Amino acid sequence: MQEKINTPRRRVLAAAGAAAAWAGMSTVARADSTEPAAQSNPQPVSDVKPLPDYAKWKDANSLIVHSANTIETQRGAVGSSVITPLNRLFIRNNVSPPPAGITDNPDAWQINIEGVRKPHTFTLAQLKDMGLQALPMVLQCSGNGRAYFPHKPGGTQWTVGAAGCVIFTGVPIATLVEALGGVQDGMVYMTGTGGEEIPAGLDPNSVRVERSVPLEAMKDAILAWEVNGEPLPLAHGGPLRLIVPGYTGVNNVKYVKQLAFTKAQSPASIQQNSYRFSAVGEKGGPQHESIWEMPPKSWITSPSSPDTSLKAGPVVIGGVAMGGMDSPSKIEVSIDGGKSWQEARFVGPDLGKYAWRQFAFTADLKPGRYNLASRTTNAAGQTQPAERAENNRGYNNNSWQDHMVEINVTS
Amino acid sequence: MQEKINTPRRRVLAAAGAAAAWAGMSTVARADSTEPAAQSNPQPVSDVKPLPDYAKWKDANSLIVHSANTIETQRGAVGSSVITPLNRLFIRNNVSPPPAGITDNPDAWQINIEGVRKPHTFTLAQLKDMGLQALPMVLQCSGNGRAYFPHKPGGTQWTVGAAGCVIFTGVPIATLVEALGGVQDGMVYMTGTGGEEIPAGLDPNSVRVERSVPLEAMKDAILAWEVNGEPLPLAHGGPLRLIVPGYTGVNNVKYVKQLAFTKAQSPASIQQNSYRFSAVGEKGGPQHESIWEMPPKSWITSPSSPDTSLKAGPVVIGGVAMGGMDSPSKIEVSIDGGKSWQEARFVGPDLGKYAWRQFAFTADLKPGRYNLASRTTNAAGQTQPAERAENNRGYNNNSWQDHMVEINVTS
Incomplete structure (x- = not known):
């Protein structure tokens, strides 16, 4: 609009x-x-x-x-x-996107499928006649919430907004794999390669966007050509994007030109060294856990500013709650910085376990200052923690304390 | 975009x-x-x-x-x-929209609530703190499908596209009514008045957009200030629109400035004479049924053109199915113009009974000409009919025959 x-x-x-x-x-x-x-x-x-x-x-x-x-x-x-x-x-692009021309004729885009019994190259036009799935899900950058880490990790200082809930539409990868005779024996990762151009003179592994996820992630994954009802724009990975629901943004490879089932993780630096959970001060490497699945998380979106000034009376406190790999099943709100909690209600439709839900809580507020917090629990019983999990690059921050909003209510 | x-x-x-x-x-x-x-x-x-x-x-x-x-x-x-x-x-606007300036400061928009025990005027800012609901629903013009009536009714010659599935967000009307002491005794209609400007010298009833619906429609109705996550634009009735899910578009009054519970239907011509189900050749009037609730309906959206030419092989036939006042519960597809039917599958999330669902059906097509049709049944057991219900102005066309797509498959 x-x-x-x-x-x-x-x-x-x-x-x-x-x-x-x-x-x-x-x-x-x-x-x-x-x-x-x-x-x-x-x-x-x-x-x-x-x-x-x-x-x-x-x-x-x-x-x-x-x-x-x-x-x-x-x-x-x-x-x-x-x-x-x-x-x-x-x-969030790790490197600059390919030329805009790649979305001029999306149906001509090609993708190689490797590591299956019958490797094959498909055009996007062909994929469209192989199956259809519409997948509502939270897309969230691994570094969302990085700005709240006190050690000031390198990287973009995202607060809450490197996340959204959208509906991707495409073909289930399981359908493609079945049509190609299944995954070859011994393969344990699904590896997507992005179509970004590699500048001449650089070691491809230093800049290539190629990510591996565990084979089990294939279950609900799709190759998507549409988002929210529109052809996938270049800005979000069009003409074709690998969508791995529940996994952080980087694992959803844009302009995907190859999908391979592999024995080892990609040798690309973005897989080996970046997006690793290492202690503060320690560089990431293959010995550290890879940033894959997202944990449960919620935050208040209205009132939305730390300096908001409101009039006393009833106030609808609203926000979003995601469950990570399982549906959000409970949402609580605190108006006293987490000393006490009250259950809020989910609002609107439940789009499935990978989507977020909106929530609302009406509080009758007297003049004063309030620290508003939210805390969600998912269907697997995981509750959003008070504290962030400290790590060198500031990934996966789901601390409810860090995401509080301070408001000032006047008479 | x-x-x-x-x-x-x-x-x-x-x-x-x-x-x-x-x-x-x-x-x-x-x-x-x-x-x-x-x-x-x-x-x-x-x-x-x-x-x-x-x-x-x-x-x-x-x-x-x-x-x-x-x-x-x-x-x-x-x-x-x-x-x-x-x-x-x-x-679809019945008259030209008000000046765009009314959406410059949406929170200042005012609405009178009448016909309740404690009539009251709210600003939109106040409504936002009274409650929150997000309502996925099909918005469809009463005349969608008019182009297929053989008697060529007056009015816009809509084919399938005067319909969409969106999420409106606002405050439940039931919540407002409760806060205002309930509906006054004897009221049987809910009447919304639009904020369009009435040109000088005209009888207001001849152009005013004021629609009445049965009181029972209040149950799930909302006053909406947002659609699909964005502030409601002027083009869709912003800053505030009356949303009556399951009812045809005209009943969802734009720029709503008054909501009244009334003993009689609005005297406006748009209520008394337009949107009435009268026999072909007979002008509508109060003696005829008003166009309110929508019937079940589906149509194919891909392949999308009557003249589509496709290559032989597997083709994913996709479309949308709405249930009207109850969820669509079944969807069938025919590739032979309705002689035989096969059950298709719903694709993607179920957003609730007022939303539509996407469907898909994979057909392995040999060269030739095909008439593709779809037919849905809702949870109340109502099945989309073969024939349209003939009426003078061409309302509520849900004939599956009329909505077929002819395709040509080549080798």
């Missing part, structure tokens, strides 16, 4: 301060690095920074542009309709 | 013929009439006609612009992700 978007009523007071913060930001846009530099100020900003050409169609007023390849949704811009509009969905 | 949209592979051959049809069309844009003139050629066109200013943000390549106030989605542009993207959603 290109209509004028209005500043939400609750964000007006915060705008002046945020503008000042923006002016003081020394953003370093390292478009072709898998490890963007840490920014000097992790605070979200509501001012408008230009969108890159491939994402010009997005609603700049709902986004925070960190760099040409890292753009997040403002906390209050995610809406209350479960599905995140595409023009507000975050973008 | 503003990216270049590509002509779907299956529509390429149809484009040339459609362009010729477009050139020959004598479209009469009667922007301020509740009864647009019949067009001389009901055929859908895939060429681009300029969008009106208030809908400039829409994707022109996915739409058929009948007039400034009547714009439908192309059959093949609805996608396979259940939710219809806003930039592809149809538009």
